[in-house]
Amino acid sequence: ARPSARAVVLGLLPGVLCAAAVAGLRLTEGRTRLLVAAAGTLAVALAVRALLRHSAPSAPGQPHAGPRTPGIRAWTCWLLAYAALGDGLLGVAVHGGPDGPPDGTASGAWPLAAAPVLALALACAPAAWLTRRFTARARHRLTASRGLEEFGASVRPLLLGVLGAFLGALAALLAVCGAVLHEPAAHAQALTLGALLLLARLLTTHGSTRAPAAALGAAAWAEAIAQASVFAARLPGCDPLGVPVDALVGTWGPGCVPALACGSAALALLAHATRTLSRASAHVPAEEG
Structure with a gap:
């Protein structure tokens, strides 16, 4: 399970x-800031893609990091974009905004949340290491177990331990990023999103793609519908459409929408992962199957 130097570099790069x-x-303004944002987004996306393709163990019978998953990538991009801009848009939308496009700051007409996105990017390194560690230890236990029931019973706590370790690392990164950037750490929404992404990654690495795609898609649709309902409520006679989201935001703030969406999807995916990853077939290489 020891990562190579290449894997370490790829894990730290995002x-x-x-x-x-x-x-x-933080150091630019106007059009230059927009160019920096576009270039930074592209660079991080390419770094994450390289990390997912090369730094994790292969799924059984799959090259690199598993089967191609365009649907999962698309939903992941949406969820990360929402982490950066969604709460800010929803917060001003319930009060009649926004009054302009995002300007890349936390105090603009459409606020940007940089702390959770930066923490999630920094968490790519522990996520890659933990994914590799889980795969190696699960395969070791498969060879050491005396039966399938014993193997399943040993993998389930391993999965929960990996998830807990990742959430602990992510929580620490959120606190540090929030303090350095002088922004809210957004623990609830970032931790639930991080849990959802890690579980999707673990399942994808071991050859299961339908459930991760469904869970990520459900969370993305929930966020999109919540945003759309606020704007739809501005149409004549459509005021009731925005009442549920207005009530949620008024009580718990805009961060409750992604926290509920990603948290519910993560719990469902955890239940699925507990069943799927405790099966021997998820860990046996194709040449041994």
Whole structure:
């Protein structure tokens, strides 16, 4: 399970590039800031893609990091974009805004939340290491177990331990990023999103793609519908459409929408992962099956 030097570099690269992009946003203005945001987004996306393709163990019978998952990638991009801009848009939308496009700051007409996105990018390194560790230890236990029931009973706590370790690391990164950037750490929405993404990654690495795609898609649709309902309520006679989201935001703030959406999807995916990853077939290489 020991990662190579290449895997370490790929794990750290998304966080480094995201930190550079956030610094660029803080140091620039106007059109230059938009160019920095576009370049930073592209660089981080390419770094994450390289990490997912090369730094994790292969799924059984699959090259690199598993089967191609365009649907999962699309939903993941939406969820990360919402983490950066969704709460800010929803917060101003319930009060009649926004009054302009996002300007890359936390105090603009459409606020940007840089702290949770930076923390998630930095968390790519522990996520990659934990994914590799889980796969290696599960395969070791498969060879050491005396029966399938014993193997399943040993893998379930391993899965929960990996998830708990990742959430602990992510919580620490959120606290640090929030303090450095002087922004709310957004623990609830970022931790639930992080849990959802890690579980999707674990399942995808071991050859299961339908459930991760469904869970990520459900969370993305829930966020999109919540946003759309607020704007739809501005149409004549459609005021009731915005009442549920207005009530939620008024009581718990805009962060409750992604926290509920991603948290519910993560719980469902955890239940599925507990069943799927405790099966021997999820860990046996194709040449041994």
